[in-house]
Amino acid sequence: MKVLITGGAGFLGQRLARALLARGELRDSQGRVRRIEQLVLADLVPAADFGDDRVRILTGDIADPAFLRQAIDTDTASVFHLAAVVSGQAEAEFELGMRINLDASRLLLDTCRALGHAPKVVFTSSVAVYGGRLPDLVRDDTALNPRSSYGTQKAIAELLLNDYSRRGFVDGRVLRLPTISVRPGKPNKAASSFASGIIREPLNGQASVCPVQPEAKLWLLSPGAAIEALIAGHELPAGVLEESRTINLPGLSVSVAEMLAALETLAGPEAVARVRFAPDPGIERIVNSWPAAWDVTRAKALGLAADADVASMIAAYVRETPGLSLERDR
Amino acid sequence: MKVLITGGAGFLGQRLARALLARGELRDSQGRVRRIEQLVLADLVPAADFGDDRVRILTGDIADPAFLRQAIDTDTASVFHLAAVVSGQAEAEFELGMRINLDASRLLLDTCRALGHAPKVVFTSSVAVYGGRLPDLVRDDTALNPRSSYGTQKAIAELLLNDYSRRGFVDGRVLRLPTISVRPGKPNKAASSFASGIIREPLNGQASVCPVQPEAKLWLLSPGAAIEALIAGHELPAGVLEESRTINLPGLSVSVAEMLAALETLAGPEAVARVRFAPDPGIERIVNSWPAAWDVTRAKALGLAADADVASMIAAYVRETPGLSLERDR
Numbered sequence: 001m002k003v004l005i006t007g008g009a010g011f012l013g014q015r016l017a018r019a020l021l022a023r024g025e026l027r028d029s030q031g032r033v034r035r036i037e038q039l040v041l042a043d044l045v046p047a048a049d050f051g052d053d054r055v056r057i058l059t060g061d062i063a064d065p066a067f068l069r070q071a072i073d074t075d076t077a078s079v080f081h082l083a084a085v086v087s088g089q090a091e092a093e094f095e096l097g098m099r100i101n102l103d104a105s106r107l108l109l110d111t112c113r114a115l116g117h118a119p120k121v122v123f124t125s126s127v128a129v130y131g132g133r134l135p136d137l138v139r140d141d142t143a144l145n146p147r148s149s150y151g152t153q154k155a156i157a158e159l160l161l162n163d164y165s166r167r168g169f170v171d172g173r174v175l176r177l178p179t180i181s182v183r184p185g186k187p188n189k190a191a192s193s194f195a196s197g198i199i200r201e202p203l204n205g206q207a208s209v210c211p212v213q214p215e216a217k218l219w220l221l222s223p224g225a226a227i228e229a230l231i232a233g234h235e236l237p238a239g240v241l242e243e244s245r246t247i248n249l250p251g252l253s254v255s256v257a258e259m260l261a262a263l264e265t266l267a268g269p270e271a272v273a274r275v276r277f278a279p280d281p282g283i284e285r286i287v288n289s290w291p292a293a294w295d296v297t298r299a300k301a302l303g304l305a306a307d308a309d310v311a312s313m314i315a316a317y318v319r320e321t322p323g324l325s326l327e328r329d330r
Numbered sequence: 331m332k333v334l335i336t337g338g339a340g341f342l343g344q345r346l347a348r349a350l351l352a353r354g355e356l357r358d359s360q361g362r363v364r365r366i367e368q369l370v371l372a373d374l375v376p377a378a379d380f381g382d383d384r385v386r387i388l389t390g391d392i393a394d395p396a397f398l399r400q401a402i403d404t405d406t407a408s409v410f411h412l413a414a415v416v417s418g419q420a421e422a423e424f425e426l427g428m429r430i431n432l433d434a435s436r437l438l439l440d441t442c443r444a445l446g447h448a449p450k451v452v453f454t455s456s457v458a459v460y461g462g463r464l465p466d467l468v469r470d471d472t473a474l475n476p477r478s479s480y481g482t483q484k485a486i487a488e489l490l491l492n493d494y495s496r497r498g499f500v501d502g503r504v505l506r507l508p509t510i511s512v513r514p515g516k517p518n519k520a521a522s523s524f525a526s527g528i529i530r531e532p533l534n535g536q537a538s539v540c541p542v543q544p545e546a547k548l549w550l551l552s553p554g555a556a557i558e559a560l561i562a563g564h565e566l567p568a569g570v571l572e573e574s575r576t577i578n579l580p581g582l583s584v585s586v587a588e589m590l591a592a593l594e595t596l597a598g599p600e601a602v603a604r605v606r607f608a609p610d611p612g613i614e615r616i617v618n619s620w621p622a623a624w625d626v627t628r629a630k631a632l633g634l635a636a637d638a639d640v641a642s643m644i645a646a647y648v649r650e651t652p653g654l655s656l657e658r659d660r
Contacts, residue, residue, distance in 0.1 A: 094497070132573060133471075141463075143471040144489070145574060152493040156486045159474070163482040167424070243462060244475060 008041025178251030217292030338371025508581030
């Protein structure tokens with residue numbers, strides 16, 4: 001079988017690629033375990049191929065039909081659609097967000113539909129589909145009420161994937177990811193970028209600005225747990241998804257203050273001292289529109305899991321970052 | 331000001347046009363009461379102009395950007411977007427439904443956005459955005475879970491209108507219409523077509539087939555009350571819609587058996603005898619996925635109203651249909 005990852009050069013895409021190459025096989029929409037013969041990594045910029053000859057790198061625009069036809073062919077049994085314009089950028093550049101988050105997602109579904117064999121399609125979605133007056137615990141049947149263009153575009157992609165699946169065009173599943181923390185690398189234009197920055201930068205000896213209040217609550221998942229959930233979500237048989245193709249993934253509900261307390265325990269007060277609070281009303285408005293926690297009964301029943309606690313999320317980042325170690329381990 | 335009605339040749343479009351011409355004015359997005367100088371009726375087929383020189387008839391494809399640019403110009407202050415491919419047809423002809431219910435709605439929003447003055451845009455939506463396991467009373471914050479392509483497309487158009495309004499591109503409002511009954515004319519391809527047919531055909535001395543069980547519950551609104559709600563929804567100041575631009579309109583929750591009982595009271599047993607039950611699993615599946623009633627606290631607080639009872643809905647149809655009268659009035 002062939003597997004496509006869009007956004008394959010991105011942080012989650014690269015991590016998912018490594019995990020799939022190590023695993024070597026996936027269950028197709030007929031429930032058969034099949035060897036991954038080719039893993040296509042499509043992105044705007046060239047992805048790393050890890051020196052593995054199963055990897056095929058494609059560079060181009062995911063919203064271009066000709067590019068998608070290159071990326072998807074009759075042997076394509078699974079697609080992980082991770083490519084997206086992040087929340088802050090989709091708010092700042094409306095047309096770009098619509099083009100990538102909505103049009104490209106629809107084009108991808110239509111390209112898969114044209115194959116005729118209903119490939120598995122995994123979309124990642126986000127807390128940003130919720131907003132407005134929310135219950136303390138967001139449930140699977142809480143109304144979508146996005147307060148950002150990003151959330152709107154993700155909610156639309158969810159609806160499309162559900163309808164295409166209901167009609168048998170694809171065997172889709174949407175996994176709503178909590179905010180991923182701790183991401184490696186540099187800050188990005190996501191409104192939630194600080195959720196990694198306030199841990200990552202201090203650990204690397206750098207200053208970090210937190211644009212929300214210490215009381216602000218986030219719903220977090222580590223990169224490693226996210227990759228496990230993406231693969232587990234892919235492997236679920238379609239039969240258990242009849243009610244809805246959209247699954248709220250488990251996460252940890254944590255305040256910024258709790259994150260910094262865990263950072264202090266692991267890395268000392270000098271690490272926390274590198275974080276400066278400078279509230280940004282634009283980011284606060286977006287972040288505060290997201291739910292701080294959701295009911296994940298269904299996801300847990302399906303075998304999907306969150307991290308144990310914030311400390312283990314921070315420790316995972318340190319463990320996975322070359323050259324980094326915690327005070328206490330030095 | 332100019333006002334556009336898409337689907338202007340349709341039953342609701344024509345009725346809305348007559349009501350707007352009689353009214354002569356509307357409140358624009360700045361809250362100013364303005365005279366309707368021109369009423370554009372756009373549709374695939376030519377609309378009636380009622381011999382009123384304020385009416386301009388446009389015939390063409392609402393999903394064609396050039397046609398929409400003809401229909402909307404800098405003087406356009408309000409758009410009522412009623413054009414749609416109905417539920418049964420959108421299920422049977424997937425691409426057509428996507429093109430009209432989704433692409434044309436988005437194109438209309440983009441065309442309005444390009445005007446730069448955020449015109450008022452009224453979208454009609456439907457019970458079909460709900461589905462799956464539903465609470466007895468659907469609330470404004472009940473999750474959308476469409477089980478038809480029509481419902482999916484309407485839900486997406488709702489999300490787009492909300493985001494375009496939030497961003498200030500348009501001053502939009504979505505009115506979720508109950509099933510309209512009694513519609514005049516002939517059956518159409520809507521899954522709910524029978525909700526008018528089982529009243530209309532017997533009153534006209536014709537046989538009618540009911541494709542659902544007598545226990546099936548519908549959520550009904552008369553054409554007259556629907557037009558009043560469309561205009562009232564248009565006139566609402568944007569300030570009262572901050573929570574959401576989408577409003578569930580009040581309706582009556584009635585079973586098919588209750589409709590026929592009212593018909594019998596008004597038109598005698600011979601009228602009811604013209605209805606034959608022949609369950610159609612395809613239609614039953616769609617109709618039973620719709621909620622039978624919803625919480626309309628918000629709509630009522632905004633001054634929107636339903637019909638008094640089924641009997642008055644049937645009586646309204648008789649009153650508005652030339653040559654028809656009830657047994658009891660003869």
